[in-house]
Amino acid sequence: MPTVVRPAVRHPGLPVNALGLTVRDYEGGMSTLCAGCGHDSVTAALVQALWELAVPPHRVAKLSGIGCSAKTVGYFLNGAHGFNGAHGRMAPIATGAGAANRDLLLIGISGDGDSLSIGIGHLVHLIRRNLRMVYIIENNGVYGLTKGQFSPSADIGSTTSKGTANVMEPIDPMLLGLSLGATFLARGFSGDKAELIPILKAATAHRGLAIVDVISPCVSFNDHEGSTKSYRFTREHEVRVTETDFVPPRPEILASIGWEGITDLTLHDGSLVRARAVPSGYDPTDRIAVEEHLREARACGEVPTGILFVDSSRPDLHEMSGTVSQPLVDVPYAKLCPGAAELEKFGSV
Amino acid sequence: MPTVVRPAVRHPGLPVNALGLTVRDYEGGMSTLCAGCGHDSVTAALVQALWELAVPPHRVAKLSGIGCSAKTVGYFLNGAHGFNGAHGRMAPIATGAGAANRDLLLIGISGDGDSLSIGIGHLVHLIRRNLRMVYIIENNGVYGLTKGQFSPSADIGSTTSKGTANVMEPIDPMLLGLSLGATFLARGFSGDKAELIPILKAATAHRGLAIVDVISPCVSFNDHEGSTKSYRFTREHEVRVTETDFVPPRPEILASIGWEGITDLTLHDGSLVRARAVPSGYDPTDRIAVEEHLREARACGEVPTGILFVDSSRPDLHEMSGTVSQPLVDVPYAKLCPGAAELEKFGSV
């Protein structure tokens, strides 16, 4: 794929990243979400993370389904292609895009309805395929765009603004991912950008499916007293279980790192992501321990954040499939067509 | 609902159950499955269990999607209504049937493709609704009816008859259920009828969704060397973690039972199901411990069977919804129609 980087001359005052681009070059269209919507903060964190990482914008493919969250693909990275598809179908679209061009950095933005309700079958199977992709769930416990019905992530006892309480067991995408063999699970909070940015960076570095569950309050329909997805509730109950640092590529560091809550996620360019455990002993590579921790946290109403689980050992879709290292879209037709002589032989009885 | 029990006079030689019915009265049409198919054994176990329980046949509604497994609803309980619907959609159909008539004993027979592939979104949400139903997955690791493709339950490394190995993480319905708050999870083996029958009985007794994962080998496409869903593999790796006994209703027993791996599942008629732990200390009510056990068993290639997990504390769909105790189909129209006077008032500006 040819690389086209636009010269960063238009914003002389702003700092530039390694590509000479300013943060403006990572922005998108004007948001039409409600003022204060958590999703806008996630967009901002993403813009910052991608700018800091100096990801070439055109190398990204933005993907989403339908929902307020899904709209945000229009609000960052104008220089990247995007696909704002159908409700619940982001995963298959991403699978096709990733299958066709493995060099794309796939960034998907979904909602808790989009991913855990209509799209959950696809999510489950995306986890199995371990497609290399950043999969963000902007989790607000409701269907925002259709005006506030409970989504499957609503906690038992969480109430609507009119006071009706949810009675069904919630789906926690982190627990679900653990049970299905997901390889990267992190949780952030749209109100905590400082934590979210390095998580997002780490996610882009993961070779496989990186699911980032971001609690992202819906100010119009689920930010009241009684909601467990409100700003206030999340702020009061958020507990960081790991602190994430993003370490630019410095080979000498690599050698010196052993495990003390540090997970060595190596970017394709050699960068490193460190997840330091906050509760002593939290080990984001121990599936059972993580599960136990998450369950206990849930029982006492905590919202654990940080990189919760990482498994870098599993192959991604292309590795499982043994495909060529070149993107399939770049394989020239001449290499694909068996030619007339071969056809001549076909079907001899 | 009026009860019509046909007089059990036609098979004078055979033993009769409490309703005066013989086992023949619980049978269905001739199976058209392959000779030796595991599914036929599951059918036989079910017939036996229902006969022993003396379930009135007409009180049952049989449900299924599409697949070899789905066909088996035609092979038992001719005296019950059945619904052999569309691939993957058993759960919603069951939800509707259960919503409309809570007095029906819903027995669903699904396949691993039907439930874990196309139908997994519905299964996940059925678990959340905790619909009272016996949900049997006849799990053979392949799509039998479409001739042997891997299903999502195929283990990593399990091979097709031609030697291709599966590379994707399997979906274990038991682990999935645990992560989603399922309330009854059991695993059986079609080759072990002695164990399966009491499990099925216990499942019918559960007030909520009882998922029974039955390893049920496909002799045509997945019973070869190299398959982890073959008769041989399962026989060699099956490990009972609990032994289930079904105890008919005797109030005095109830009082004397404490926990030593015994789970008190009380049937609507007062019957009791005991699950005795085989590995010392296995506690089918401790979600985390069960999860840990299942993961470890999987790591060493074991297939744990028995009642694996039970939680009798959660409300079922009707309890969550606060519906009347009478089946909704039996609520007379006169009670439902607000009448002309009420309409007269409607829409006054």
Place this chain on the structure above:
Amino acid sequence: MTATLPVRPAGNGTAPRVNEISIRIATVNGTGSASANNLLMRAIFRMGVPVSGKNLFPSNIQGLPTWYEIRVSGRGYSARAPRPNLVVAMNAQTRKRDIAEVSPGGCVLWDSTWPLQEPPGRDDIHLLEIPIARICAQEFRDAKQRILLQNVVYAGAVAALLDIDMGIMGALVDERYARRDKLREANRRALAIGHDYAHKHFEAPLPCHVEPMDLTRGSIIVDGNTSAALGCIYAGATVAAWYPITPSTSLMDAFTSFSRRYRRDPDTGRATALIIQAEDEMGAIGTVIGAGWTGARAFTSTSGPGLSLMNELLGLAYYMEVPAVVFDVQRAGPSTGLPTRTQQADILMAAHASHGDTAHIVLFPGDPAECFDFAVRAFDLAERFQTPVLVLSDLDIGMNDWVVPRLRWDQRYAPDRGRVLHPADLEEIEAYHRYSDPDPDWVCARTLPGSGSKGAWLARGSGHNRLGAYTEDPGEYREVLDRLSRKHAASALRGPEPVIERRPGARIGLVTVGSGGPAVWEAAELLAEQGVVTDLMRIRGFPFSPPVREFLTEHERCFVVEQNRDAQLHSLLVIAVPAAAERLDSLLVYSGIPVTAAEVTDGVMTRLSPEAAACPP
């Protein structure tokens, strides 16, 4: 800007008249204008004057332009009006365009807190300015109220301009805030401020104002989703399953809130209906089919994308012969399209939804009153014919406020449960076979799960014979398929007849469906004024009944007016009545905004013009 109002030449717009007014209110969504608009509409209604409201809103929650149109028509025209006589321009973002669209001689009331950036560019209209935001900032303390009450201020001003009865306005406010004194007072005050300001600064009332009539007695204001939900209540529905989607969501919301009142066991307080928010539309329709098979009256509501997802299971219910009721509140497609705009573009899909040879019964209500009636009929037809019935409403009917005759209930109504054999009936017969013994409508008797072993059968979507047994035998398989085809045809005689209005000497027919009714009716009147006499037919059901065929073949030429691009109703008509194929012409309006009479008359006149006649359709 001028505040005096000499009547200027009306240009090519509609001349302003008493009780023939069209108001457009431009605001920003999420700012609470809905209740002010509603207030105006209801006050006019209470004055006895026919009125209708169209909400043109964006597909987001907050911050984008939205318009509300109120049409006052003493003549009873309720279609969307062509151009407004009075524009309330509260949204600075769209003000330029809003000003451009007012009809010549009309007025624009605008919030002069934010002055116009450029001259309005029109001298054929009146610009009435009120610094609403500034006034509210001065008068009210609470930040939220300052925003909300701006709407009430313009409502007061409009009331003054149109001479809307302030007694009624005040009473409506009082009723609304009956138990919230502070709010009531604040609203009252805002109303007065707007009203007084207008009286003081403008020559109010305008020449085109509202005068009391007595034409709304016996009518109510209601939207189609609410009345459809109420129809489901009256029909005896006990199971509902759905997945939220605009513009159908308010149907289930209404059913939910009606259920709080009408689906409670008085003794136990427990629910006699179960409403399930499903995981997706396949889950929703599956639940409905499961409940229908079990004997409950069950329904779902959805819109285009959801209907697409229901295709497979609709075919299952058709082939198994299980009743199911689906409300499709159509929105503008294709794909996600314009979720908050109206269209009638699911007609073709609804008629044959699913692969294979599948055909459904489709009902087309034309207004909220018919939404109520057809909801009840849908359940009756679904159970009588043991098949899915799709009720095709649309956003215009479903979400807009219509004035319709008060809903009436015939106490003698008993649900038509169709042919169901209960245990006692089964005792009378020797053996029961599900698909045998059809009645003259080609319907066979069904039995319900739980009702006894003698009637037990296995429902299957795979090939089956008349006994209900699996078959691959060509003849047995075809026998069932042929009966299904005859059954579908037979349902034509039981569905709602078209509404036909004949005028002596008409050789031209105007054919329409659903929400096209009011515009086509108005167009027929306008055409008659221009000497073009037309008969009218509004189709209300598919398969088409004999009067539809007759109407089409009776007329030299028929214009099929529908709100989609691909002439979907026209297509079904041509298939059903090939003899009329060459007489049918299409008038298609599909921009997402409800069709106006002008669009219809223009279309007809163009096609009837000598130039058009030269090249046949």
Place this chain on the structure above:
Amino acid sequence: MTATLPVRPAGNGTAPRVNEISIRIATVNGTGSASANNLLMRAIFRMGVPVSGKNLFPSNIQGLPTWYEIRVSGRGYSARAPRPNLVVAMNAQTRKRDIAEVSPGGCVLWDSTWPLQEPPGRDDIHLLEIPIARICAQEFRDAKQRILLQNVVYAGAVAALLDIDMGIMGALVDERYARRDKLREANRRALAIGHDYAHKHFEAPLPCHVEPMDLTRGSIIVDGNTSAALGCIYAGATVAAWYPITPSTSLMDAFTSFSRRYRRDPDTGRATALIIQAEDEMGAIGTVIGAGWTGARAFTSTSGPGLSLMNELLGLAYYMEVPAVVFDVQRAGPSTGLPTRTQQADILMAAHASHGDTAHIVLFPGDPAECFDFAVRAFDLAERFQTPVLVLSDLDIGMNDWVVPRLRWDQRYAPDRGRVLHPADLEEIEAYHRYSDPDPDWVCARTLPGSGSKGAWLARGSGHNRLGAYTEDPGEYREVLDRLSRKHAASALRGPEPVIERRPGARIGLVTVGSGGPAVWEAAELLAEQGVVTDLMRIRGFPFSPPVREFLTEHERCFVVEQNRDAQLHSLLVIAVPAAAERLDSLLVYSGIPVTAAEVTDGVMTRLSPEAAACPP
């Protein structure tokens, strides 16, 4: 029973003739008869005689009745034959019916190991008995072989009866078991046993036998799923996604095995195609659309139920303008229907799949050769028109063995990637807008993800304007919708033309589609013999091209022969060509078994009879 074979009066069956034979072999599925039947068919083919095979199999894996029909026709008729001249009755379960169906004067070869329970009830046929099971039990040791080789024994006997070249039969066995000596020997022996038994006990060969010709040179035997898969290989497809479903599964199986050969990088041995078994059909079509958007040639294969599930996303791809290729190998509906039986009942759905105004390009291959060609064309059309293309095959074409001309490849072929702007192209233009600047086909240029920021755009299924930006503006929204409509119409000129065959003086047209071709062609010949001269048209694409319209309006009367109940092609024709509506009549065959010429001629003659003429269609 007699073993002598005097030629008896043929009754109303087809008189037995040399090289005009129809054989029906009745077995139980899962017993391995397929390879024996294949052997017979291939041997006849190698003798230079046109032959075709139809497999009528049940929807289960083992133990149910299955039939294989081989039609030998020196005249080249390849449609299903009406009644067999020779029945091989290996299945005791269906034997009675099998005997009943042999045509008068014909023969039944049956396994007399299990004697007939009752007399066959016919004296107009010949019963030839061989105790096949008993012989195999005596001759072979291995239990599995005893079963499998029964099939080879009857193949040997049939070879003797029909004078099929035993040298060729032997050679085919040798080729098949080239590397498995024991199996080869056993098969050889079984073949000889059957052959010798027949020669010894019957008067073989029969009068209706096979004589060598030279009509299959340059032809191959292939099924449509295999050739479609090969077409995808030649078209350059690199991404495939699917969910298993009969009868389309073998298409992806074939693509998978072709990929082992043709999608391997020679240097690394790694794959140049990615085949994804999706979780369901929505996953499959979604993956295809994602890959198509990214620039890969991607496809899926499915059948009716899967197509139903793809509705929503097909509308998305249509509206976003993303290429996608879908093979729908049709089976008998509705719902699950008869998964192993053929039908053409997804036509209407395919043309307009999805809610809202959606219209697709549909290709109708008529045989496996066209499956190959149309696979390639489908990708070209999908990319040129940036839209889904549905290839509607069916079980008859997809899974049965057809003799077709050897597939040819034009080395000059270059994929038509349509209008794609690459970075260099983008440098030439000032700004890029996705839906602007249509070419004469109304197609706008697209750009691919990863190819640069200047061409970046956000694909959306929601309302958009020519720039690709979100819009709710009526005019902007409609502008795109109108262009889509024109684009669809324009594609009619680029799709495959109908195949038309004219006969001097014909005033009647026979119109058909897909697998209906051979039966209709044969029927036309038979009708001509009866003095009814007809022209033929086989439609190969939707939207219909001008020659379709011309053909329909040119003829006094046209019979549309299609394999569904609801006259789906007929419906699309009436919509597209209303002027011909009254001339069209339907001949519908939909029992799941491929249409025969006799069904067509009977249908035509009945409708042309004086009685029918009295009451117009």
